[in-house]
Structures are given as C-alpha cells and as structure tokens.
Amino acid sequence: MSRSRSLEILVGSFMAAGFVALFFLAMQVSNLSSASTGEGYLVAARFDNIGSLKVRSPVTMAGVRVGRVHGIEYDSETYEAVVSLRIESRFDKIPDDSFAKIFTAGLLGEQYVGLDPGGSDLYLKEGDQISLTQPALVLEEIIGQFLFSKAQEGESK
C-alpha cells in the first residue's frame, strides 16, 4: 500500500511540475497578461511608403504599445499602401485627427507605427481612417537627396 502511494505521489508531482513549467512558459516567457487576442477596433491609414512594416508590428502612442498592425494592402488606384491598425479597446480616446508615422526602432530595429495625438474632440472608432500620415524613411532616398543637394550647392558656387 505504501509503495503504491509513494508512486502516486511521484506521478502527481511529475504532472504538477509539468504544468508549472507550462504555466511558467505562458506567463513569464510569453507574457500572457499583455497578449492582445484580437479584441479592439480597426482603423485604416494610408501611406505613400511603408518601408518594411509588417503585419503584427506594434502601434505605439507616446512609446506605449496600444495595438498592432492588422493587415497591409495595396490600393492600385491611388498607388498607396492601406494599413489597418487594430487598437486595443481600452485605448478609446485617440483624437480622430491624430498623425500616424512610421518609425524605425534603433538603427537596425523593426519598423512600427507611431501615433501623435491631434486636438480634435472626436475620437477614433471602428472603421475610421487616419488622414494625416507620414511615410517611412527609406535610407537610400535620404542619401540620394543629400547627394543631390550637395551637387546643387557645388554648381551654384
């Protein structure tokens, strides 16, 4: 009897250890608490160039993540990229004239959408469109412009 009981205890502690490990992976490693699971509202933003923005890239406001990029499509009539942003529903006081920009985190980091709040009294809601946008900075373009302006300076002298 005592032998079978100790065996049961061992099996029980093995299974408990397994579940603790799973729990650890879920909570500590992947941070379940802040994992947004698809709830929130969608707003669209049109950019001339989105650089290397990807689906699931963060959307931040004042540096705090308020949502994620939900989808990226190309509008063949206006030649623009249409990015739909899923904002978590607890951030429901974002003015509808906010400014959406595409930034790069660090020199080699990933790209993300940064929102600058505007002054409107109306807030963004499901299906709205952000009209004020700034495209991603493409490094080659900036270097090209820089070289071009340098060359013009040299000519005018």
Added chain:
Amino acid sequence: MLDALARLGRIGIGILGHIGRGHLLLLSILGGIPALFRRPRLLVDQIYAVGVLSMLIIAVSGTFVGMVLGLQGYYILSQFGAEQTLGVMVAASLVRELGPVVAALLFAGRAGSALTAEIGLMGATEQLSGLEMMAVNPVKRILAPRFLAGLISMPLLAAIFSALGVMGGYFVGVGLLGVDDGAFWSQMQAKIDLHEDVYNGVIKSLVFGLVCTWIALFQGYYATPTSEGVSRATTRTVVHSSLAVLGLDFILTALMFGD
C-alpha cells in the same frame, strides 16, 4: 533481372505491410483507451515508468542546453551590441525547436527503448499469448496504458525542458555574463507570443510523443521473439523515432511558422 525485380517487390510489399500493421495497431490501441478511464491505476503506473523516470535526464539536459545557448548567444549577440536580446534568443529557440525536439530524442532513447524491450520480452516469454489465453486483450491491457502515458508525459517533459532551459540561460546570461536582468525578461516577453510560439511548441511535442510511443510499441509488439530480435527492435525504435522526430519537425515548422 526478374529476381531483382521480385526482390524489389518483396521489399515494397514488406514496407506496405509494416505501415498497414502499424496503423491497425494504432487503431486498436486507440480503441482500448476509453476502458482506461475505468482503471486509471494502470495509467498511473505507466506515467511513472515513462514520465517520472525520464525526468532526471530531461531536467539535466534542459538546464545545460539553456546554459550553452546563453553562452553562445551572448558571444554572437555582443558583437552586434545586442546582448539585451539574449532572452529572446534563448526562449525562442527553446520553446519553438529545441524543447520539443531534444526532449523527444531523449524520450525516444530513454523511454521508447525501454517500452520496446519490455513488450518485446513479454512477447518472447509468451506473456502476451498467456494474456490472450486468459481472454485478456494484450493490446488493451498492455499497450493502451503505455501509449496514453507517453502522450501525456511528452508535452510535460518538453515544457519542463524549455522552462529549465530558460532558467539555465538566465543563470549564465544574467548571473555570469552580466546581461541586464530587466531587459532579459522584458524583451523575451515582448517577442515571444503565447499562441505563435508556446502553443505550437506544445502541439509539436504532442505529435512527437504520439509518434515516439507508437513506434516503440509497434516495434516491441512485432519484435521477433528471440533475444536477438528484441535487441534489433530496440535499436530500430531509437533510430526510427529519432528520424521521424527530425523529419516531422521540419514539416511541422514549415506548416506553423512559414507562411
């Protein structure tokens, strides 16, 4: 010429027969599982043999794999000034790949070989036929509890492997090499996704558990009832399980993460 063709045909038919018998065995094992809920005692014994006894090797290897990942990752990441992402690297590689795969390889070597040897020897000493004589279905009485035990134990073992690996990487990275404590965890939590990474890792380990246990039981049940046959079957279990795990891992990874 015709002899060679005949030999090829014989090999082909043999392989097909193996596959067929394997699936029929799996089917009858699955049929035996509901009866287990009336006798959980059998299952507990097998979880002890398959899971608890494998835990030591899994725990030790998990910790050391994590520590090595911490060392090597730090060495490479520090060349780019990105030591802070060490936590992401350690956790992602463990949860996605190394946890399920290495745990399954160890599981095949530790538990799978034991299962094959045990059942093969039962066959060789005619215990299985004895059970049949007593109108006890050996598949239900012997194989089904072992199968379910493997299926339950494998994801738990893989989770223990990954968790201890992360702790090992933490110990080396933060404790010995001086990576910032907060950055290690916060970067990890920001980049590792519960669905994308953790759930997929669990699914992988479930599949590996099924395949490893299935192969072990099949080899044991159909082993030639001699000491040589049992030894061959045991070898085949380890080789086939390892190859199956590595091959399936590629397919599962392509299905889960490649879009």
